[in-house]
Amino acid sequence: MKRVSMFVIAAVLAAPAFAADDLCTVNLQKLDNAVAAKATLPEPLKQQVQEAKKEATDAQAAGDLKACGTHAERALQLLDAPGDDGSGATS
Template identity: 50%
Template sequence: MKRSVMFLLASLVATPLFAADDLCTVNLKKLSDYKATASTLGQPLLDQIRDTRIEAQKAQAAGDTQKCISLTNKALQDVVNSQKGH
């Protein structure tokens, strides 16, 4: 019984970590996709996206998922704002 409870608790604790890592990966993919559609974005923003993507990939490789998510969320928001004309 103790093993079952411990396994259940361990899986519940680990689930958010996998979800966070997935969000980092998804956001990095979105940034790569924006780079592929460069004609709709200006060069300064493309440079900023590239630099942020590189920094986020380094954070992900170092195991700092929260930093990766924070960086990519900000870059994605910048893209959305530029498309709205802000």
């Protein structure tokens, strides 16, 4: 019974680490897909997205998965912002 309890406790404590890794990886994949789906990006937006992606991959390489997810999410938000590339504008 003690072994089962210890396994459950270890799984619960490890879950946030896996969640951060998943968020980082998922957001980077979403970012790659979003950039590939847009034929062209205006230069200021393209540079901002590339900078945020670089910060995300640098954070991932450094093991800071929370920062990786945050930077990748910021890049996704830049791509989804209305009016920046003409696809989300609602005039």
